[in-house]
Each structure stands twice: as structure tokens, then as C-alpha cells.
Amino acid sequence: MIARRQLMAAGGLALAGCATTTAAPLGRVVIVGGGFGGATAARYLKLWGGTAIEVTLVERHGAFISCPMSNLVIAGARELASISHGYAGLQAQGVKCVRGEVVAIDPAGKSVRLGDGSTLRWDRLILAPGVGFMLDELPGLAAAYASGRAVHAWQAGAQTELLRRQLQALPDGGVVLMSIPKAPYRCPPGPYERACLIASWLRRAKPRAKLLVLDANPEVQSKKALFERAFAQHHAGVLEYRPNAELKEVAGGVARFEFEDVKADVLNLIPPQRAGDLVRDFANVNRRWVGVDWLTMQAQAAPGVHVVGDALMSAPGMPKSGHLANQQAKVAAAAVLALLQGDAVNPAPVVMNTCYSFVTPDEAMHVASVHQYDAAEKTMKTVPGSGGVSPAASAAEAAYAQGWADNIWADTLAL
Amino acid sequence: MNTAQELRRHKRTSVLPLGLCVALAVFSAPGVARDVTLARSLAATCANCHGTDGRSRNPALPSLAGMKAETLMEALAHYRSGRRPGTVMPQIVKGYTEEQLRLIAAYFAAQPKP
Secondary structure (H helix, E strand, C coil): HHHHHHHHHHHHHHHHHHHHCCCCCCEEEEEEECCCCHHHHHHHHHHHHHHHHEEEEEEECCCCEEECCCHHCCCCCCHHHHHHHHHHHHCCCCCCCEEECCCEEEEECCEECCCCCCCEEECCCCCCCEEEEEECCCCCHHHHHHCCCEEEECCCHHHHHHHHHHHCCCCCCCEEEEEEEECCCCCCHHHHHHHHHHHHHHHHCCCCCCEEEEECCCCCCHHHHHHHHHHCCCCCCCCCCCCCEEEEEECEEEEEEEEEEEECCCECCCCEEEHHHHHHHHCCCCCCCEEEEECCCEECCCCEEECCCCCCCCCCCCCHHHHHHHHHHHHHHHHHHHHHHHCCCCCCCCEEEEEEEEEEEEEEEEEEHHHHHEEEEEEEEEEECCECCCCCEEEHHHHHHHHHHHHHHHHCCCC | CCCHHHHHHHHHCCCCHHHHHHHHHHHCCCCHHHHHHHHHHHCCCCHHHCCCHHHCCCCCCCCCCCHHHHHHHHHHHHHHHCCCCCCCCCHHHHHCCHHHHHHHHHHHHEEECC
16 A cells, blocks of 8 residues: 555656556445445545546446335325436446446455356455345245345335335225334334324225234334424324334244234335345454444454444444444545555544434424544444434424435435 | 645546646645645535535535535534524434544535535
């Protein structure tokens, strides 16, 4: 790295001729995963690195579909197209977008292999795989998803629309079951927002139907008092919430919990989660999540390989959110540029989170936090006295939530 | 030269080919270069709500690009003290140090107005 920097100081243009396969003097970065984390890393490497860096983004889907705001689609308050965006913005910034799936990672050889047999070489690799589902411990769940008898809708897209259609087909007087896995899982307030929005829709469209929410956790995991107020004020009589109820098995139309069997017309079973399969080799925390060096976002198990987003072993008080994946990706982008230049990385990174949740299609509330690097403990820590939640859900915050979505989508995808 | 002026110079040079190399050459004083990249990273934490480089796409959330540093610092101080009401800002302003806020304000002041 130091040699490269000295060469650059001597004349960056001359170096271009020396590079074997890339004209970009700082080198090549391959990013795998085009969600909030991976797309933001690509965007900011180009924003800050320009033509000095070659950036390739590998994503298996043709478009980005946002999990935030997708509960509004499930409840019929907006269309899937309005939360979907292509990768043309990133391409216009000079990001090479490759549609495909990475099937093997070689950290020592600094390359990845794609499903079609091709390989991509890199000087730095950024992985943003999101979450994977732990289906092995839940007999019948994988088969229930495959047949469409159960829906997770915890990765936005076809599953989002399937759940929407199943709700539309629900007989009035029918029962919808939602199960929530033990934390940690992607988007702590997400299940409770979804429960509110489904209940809100049922009250209008299927007034005799019921929503039963069985939570493996002992209590609501985010914005607890606010969600409990929404359950009581807006959704009483439709939504029934029970904590300490963990899903154990699915058999036909029956979901088996620790203490009861539940039959329902629609099964929205949100599965227990771990780091996406792509990073299983680097999941050094309980073989479930990826531990990272928070100064660079490098995986503890694989120097040179950076990991961002929901796959991480979160720092204390840090939720798995699209907002934080975006923020972590900016830390990774800055660190990758510094490392490729042979510079010191930022010794004091900061990330922050804002998550909006809708309690009806017209009212939302937030949770916010700020996380600063703590050099002594080598982790990100929430700043005492900072952050918090809304005093109450409001129409004003619903407008801010839409503003947040417009801006984070544009920031992430260079729209 | 103050940080805001350095940031403006940085903005101009960064559109050149191999912008980073040029920027590195411009900031021969390592401390100033560090301030610029630190300010850039800190300001990027605001972009999720206020738009990339402070250019918002939705009028519900204000653009910060081109805002005078003193104006932004005063608004932030009032959020911190509670004099200015808000939803998210009074909570998150307390997560940043004064020096971090000064770097953020200088960065946005150096961006062209939307």
C-alpha cells in the first residue's frame, strides 16, 4: 500500500499504465449485494473516489425493492412499483453493475466466482448479503414457504405481493397469523408496524377478520410504549398480541407454538435470522453473525473483506436497519479509499439511525440513535442522552417518513 | 485558509480526472486533508434524511447544501437547548460533539445551493 502511495505521489497518471488489468490507479473494489448497504458503498466509493477507483456491484436481482415502506404495500396503501428502483443511477456514476450470484469467495486469491463460472478480481471486497433464514430448526417452514402456504415477506418483492394477495383473498371472519422470531432479526419495529397496518386494513376491508400476533420475545422489541398505545387505541378488537410464543413447527395449515397450535387462513411467519449465506464462513459470532472492526468494517475473520448491513453482529443498541446499512457502507467506503491510498483510516467514525414506523397509513413515529466509536472498547456506542422516540405517532411524521424514504433511496442508488 | 475555504477548493478539484490524487496534492498539510475527509464522512451521516451532499429530494426535509455555517450552527444549538422544537433533530444533535457539528456545517456551507 505504501509503495502504491509513493508511486501516486510521483505521478498518478503514470501509474495507470503499470496496472495489469485496470486503469483505475487506486485499484478495484468488488461489492456483492445491491441493497441499502452494498449500493451505498458503490455510490460513495464513486462519489469520493471518482475515476481513481474501479467499482463493480454484483446483484442477483434486476432492481432494488425497499423493505422500508413495504408494509404499506402489504396493507394496500401504496404500490410495489413505488418502492422499486433500478441501478441505472449507479451505472451513470461509473459503477459496473453485474447481474449474477457469487458462489465462491477466495480471500487469499482476492477473487470471487460467479454462478456462470466467471471470476472477478479485487483489491478490496465489500459484502452486503443481508440476512439469511434459519429454516433447519423449524420443521415444515421451508416447505410451507415453497408451497405458498406460509409467507415471510421479510425480503421485499414477490413475497410482499403474495402476502398482499392472500390478505385480499381472506374471507371476512377469517384469521391472519403473524409470528415474530426471537431477536436479533432485521428491522426490530418492522413486525409491529406490519401488524398495525394489516389490522388497519382489516378493519376497513374485512371487519369481521382477526389478526393474531404471536411473538417469541417477551415484549415488543422497539418503540414499545408507542406500539402498545397503537394496539389499544387503533387496533383493539382486530389485533390480538401475545408475547413469549415461539414458533416450533409448521404442518399443513397449522402453526405449532410452544403452548398452542394455531390454524389460520393466512400465515405470515417471519423466520429466525442469521447472516446471509454468502458470509457464513465469516460469521464468527455464534456462527450466526459477522463480527467486524468498526473502524474499517473489515470482517474479523477475513482481513481485506469488508462486511456491512444486517449480516453484522450489531454493536450495543444498534438495530439492523436499512438506514444503518447505508451509514456503515459510508464508513466502509471511506476506509477502503484510505487503505488503498495508504492513508490512516478515520479513527473516530460516527453512524446514526432513524427508523419510521406507520401505525396507520396516515400516522408514523420514529426511533433515532447516534453511535460513536469507542477506542477503548473497540466498538460503536450510543451517545448517552442522545436519541429517543416520538412522543406520539403523527401525520407530520408520516410526511417526514416519506421524505426520509425519498432521500435515502436517492442517496443509496444515486437516483 | 479556514476549513470552509479548503472544502470549496476540494469541491472544485474533485471534478478533475484522478481527483483524489489532485486533492491529495492540494492538501499538502496532512491535518487539513484529514479535516476535509472527516467533514465529508460526518456530513454523509446527514444524507439519509437531507439528501446526498445536503440536496434534499422532498420538501418535507430541508436541503442543507449552501446554508451558511453560522445559520446551521445556530439552528443546531437551538435544537440542543430545546429552544427550537423538532422531532428527530433535538434527539440526534446531542449525539455529536460541537467540533463535529462545526465540520458538518462547514462542509454543507461549501456545497452549491440546490
